[in-house]
Amino acid sequence: MKICPFVDGSKIGTHTAASREGLAQRLKDIQEQQNQSPFRDVFEKTFIYFTALQRQGCASPPHEPTIYIGDEAAARENRNAHQVREQRGHSGKETCNGRLLFRYTASGRAFIQCEHYNRNLNIDHFIDFRPGNGLLNSTYLEALFLGDKNLIEEFEEDAAIIHGVGPRVQCSSIANYSTIKVNCSFEHRSASGILENPEMVICPCPVKFRIYEPLPDYREECPWVLVVCPGEHSHPIPIPSKTPPSIRAEIFQLLDSLESDLSDLTPRRFLRHPSVKIFLKKRLPRLLNPMLLDLHPSLGNRDHLRGYIKLVQDKKFPAGTGWEGIINLKKQQDETIPQDERYIRYIAEIPALGQLASTDDPTDDVEDSPTPFRIIICMSKNNSIRLSKAHYVQSDIGFKRIAGYQEFELGGLDPTTRISNISTYCRIYLNRQTAEAHRLIFHKIDEIVEIDTGHRLKWRHIHSKGPTSAEAVGIYHIAVDQHGGQAKGFGLYLKDIAASVPRMAELHEPQRLLQDLDEYEHLRRILRLCRVHFLRNIQQCGVSNDVRQKMRSLLCMEHPNWDTTIREIEGEGGKAAKDWVADKVRSKFAFSGICWAKSFIPREIWQIGDETSNIIESLHSDVNREGLSCTLLGGIIKGQHFDTLKEKTLENLISTGVRPSYHRGHISESVTRSLKRKSEATHKILEKQDQDIVHQNKKIKRALEGVTATHEELERFVQGSSNHLVINRAEKKREKAMASYKKAVEMSTEKIGTGSGKVGLLLPPLPDRPHSGNSTM
Structure with missing residues (x-):
């Protein structure tokens, strides 16, 4: 074993037999030797704070030079050499080497700062006012920083003799020989008075193990091994920190079986993984709630588990779980999987894509980032075929699943059945949301569809022979949210497609050529905003309910007074309404x-088309259950698992008729559910408003009773010819009650028109208050 040089050799325990009980007793004895007291805790907290500062120093990047000479330079060199040995070959971050100084503010508050700190020039250097908050022993801390040997010795001797704490007490640090720890965990005061963190030394043990194994020819008759260990061990019972090879092999086998969960696995996720629970139930059937540490105590160390997880991850994903890992996965896929079964279809890193983005368009989400544009398109052949047959499509982008990347999806109802089984046609991961990024996305999807089906996507207003719904072909309608970059990028793609077909008259404006339409005119022929997003945006706008109602009226088939309503919204809603209208106009x-x-x-396509993007939103919500904040590789693997499950579920429905749930999937069910949800939501809102009315009625009653009581009190004082001080006090009391009453009336007035109508609203019959059917008093 390894021991600290400051350990009292005479107090090192020995043993002739090892057991769990003996180890527990040894650890208990060490704990009992530490006399717990408030003084001990404060002293230890102060000393640890000082040693941590000495080890850490100022973490600011190095800039100003610091000169050390003589003993100070030698001490610093020794400390640096010591830290290098502690790092065991790992290069540390280069930081400022300025001295840390103990100072006082003008008001006498203690603090620590780097000598290069200047609140006007160098505020990035270290400064900490913790010493002045009274939670540390500032006298001892100041002595440590100033090097006051006499005061330091006085504090540390008292702490060691009376409380058994501090750098002058004998150490009890003993570690297993296999530990990677080089130095003792505690700072000790050497004979020369210097604080040092000594290296652990090996404690020799004369005992040897002898192992007797039967020869191969006799192992069937004698399948045992004899281990003989004579003598007394010159050290305490070791901590069981090393996992036996047989158990380690089981853990590695278990990790190998996790597949899609391995890339994002952490010790915590591993401990609660269903596969681990099943394994432990089989392995330890007599325990009620078995844990990995029941298999062996060493598995209770999370860092120990993290090391095993990393070994398996490095083996499975030699290029890592980031961008390089995806490139490697794509390479393996292309080399081992047939073309028809590939999932990752396109991956690219384009340094110059951001330069192509339109920076003069406020609807474009342009990002000034040094990181190149990265894109990964995932799409199976079957979903590619489904997209080529789809007429109604939805798109959305998510941010939660993969750290540092957005997830763009195209999806919709299954085009072959048009029932409540929804499909994700493609899943795209990207780190930009510019118009050029989305333009590239749609072009690449088009190319993949052509590879899988032999023809490109068709769009109603470009490839149809006539303007009516009966003559429509391809994709009729796409529902989106109001993201400017996404919409513009889609419009630019459609403009490119129109330029690639023979010149022809535009279907809806025959006097114009199809090729003359700009990107937003293309959107006018196919794109529709999600109703839910639009109404949510209105609800968040800081305008009155009347103005909100006029905003909502714009969501319609035909509006009788469009321009007048827009003017009324701008005139009545103030700046918030003007900004709202300007945002809609600017989006084009x-x-x-x-x-x-x-x-x-x-008209028929608008009527049957998706008025919300709920389908794609539900797909995002569904795939998010596979895991959030994943690595890039882990997110793509989980996405593939989810898409494969959806795809096979749909194929099973088509070939066998077995549905994914007991619902029939008919449109009548979704309409019924929608009406039910809307009714329940309305009742819930009205019920809450009724409760608010009841609560407000109680408040206005109390306020009225207060006015009545103070008025009667004032009348009694006046009639009783009380002195002026008493009358003045009663008048102020009545004025205060009247102010509370008026405020209660105002709050009740705001609730006119709310509630279900079953609860009356108490209000006084004021002549300037509008009449309300649900007000009484």
Whole structure:
């Protein structure tokens, strides 16, 4: 074993037999030797704070030079050499080597600062006011920083003799020989008075193990091994920190079996993983709630488990779980999997894509980042075929699943059945949301569809022979949220597609050529804004309910007074309403995405098309259950598992008729559920409003009773000819009660028109208050 040089050799325990009970007793004895007291805790807290500062120093990047000479330079060199040995070959971060100084503010508050700190020039250097908050022994701390040997000795001798704590007490640090720890965990005061963190030394043990194994020819008759260990061990019972090889092999086998969960595995996730629980139930059937540490105590160390997990991860993913890992996974896929079964279809890193983005368009989400644009497109052949047959599509982008990347999805109802089985057509991971990024996305999806089906995607207003819904082909309608970069990128893609077909008259404006349409005019013929996103945006706008109602009225088939309503919103809603209208106008596609009359989408297609993006939102929510904040590799593997499950579930439905749930999947069920949810939501809101009315009625009653009581009190004092001081006090009391009453009336007035109508609203019959059907008093 290894021991600290400051350990009292005469107090090192010995043993002739090892047992769990003996080890527990040894640890208990060490704990009992430490006399717990408030003084001990404060002293230890102060000393540890000082040693941590000496070890850490100022963490600011090095800039100003610091000169050390003589003994100070030698001491610093020794400390640096000691830290290098502690790092065991790992290079540390280069930081400021300025001295840490103990100072006082003008008001007498103690603090620590780097000598290079200047609140006007160098505020990034170390400064800490913790010593002045009274939670540390500032006198002892100041002595340590100033090197006051006499005061330090006085404090540390008292602490060692009376309380058994401090750098002058004998150490009890003993560690297993196999530990990677080089130095003792505690600072000790040497004979020369210097604080040092000594290296652990090997404690020799004369005892030897002799192992007797039967020869191979006799192992069937004698399948045992004899271990003989004579003599007394010159050290305490070791801590069982090393996992036996047989158990370690089981852990590695268990980790290998986790597959899609391995890339994002942490010790905590491993401990609660269902596969681990099942394994432990089988392995330790007599325990009620078996844990890994029941298999062996060493597995209770999370860092120990983390080391095993990393070994398996490095073996499975030699290039890591980030960008390089995905490149390696794509390479392995292309080398081992047939073309028809590949999932990762395109991966690229494009340094110059950001330069192509339009920086003069406020709807474009342009990011000034040195990181190159990265994109990964995942799409199976079957989903590619489904997309080529789809007529109604939804798109959305998520941010939660993969750290540092957005997840763009195209999805919709299954085009072959048009029932409540939804599909993710493709899943794209990217680190930009610019228009050029989305333009590239749609072009690459188009190319993949052509590889899988032999033809490119068709779009109604480009490839149809006529403007009516009966003549429509391809994708009729796409529902999106109001993201400017996404919409513009899609419009630019459609503009490119229109430029690639023969010149022809535009379907809805025959006097114009299809090729003359700009990106937003293309959107006017196919794109629709999600109703939920639009209404949510209105609810968050800081305007009155009347103005909100006028905003909501714009979401329609045809509006009788569109321009007048827009003017009324801007005039009555103030700056918030003007900004809201300006945002919709600036987007160049919002109004045509909420009102059919403003678009060129055929009426029947608008009526049957998706008015919300709930389908794609539910797909995002569903895949998020596979895990959040994943690594790039882990997120893609989990996404593939999810998409494969969805795909096979749909194929099973088509080939066998077995549905994923007991619901029939008919549109009547979804309509019924929608009406039920809306009714329940309405009742919940009205019930809450009724409760608010009841609560407000109680408040206005109390306020009225207060006015009445103070008025009667004032009348009694006046009639009783009380002195002026008493009358003045009663008048102020009545004025205060009247102010409370008026405030209660104002709050009740705000609730006019709310509630279910079953609960009356108490209000006084004021002549300037509008009449309300649910007000009484």
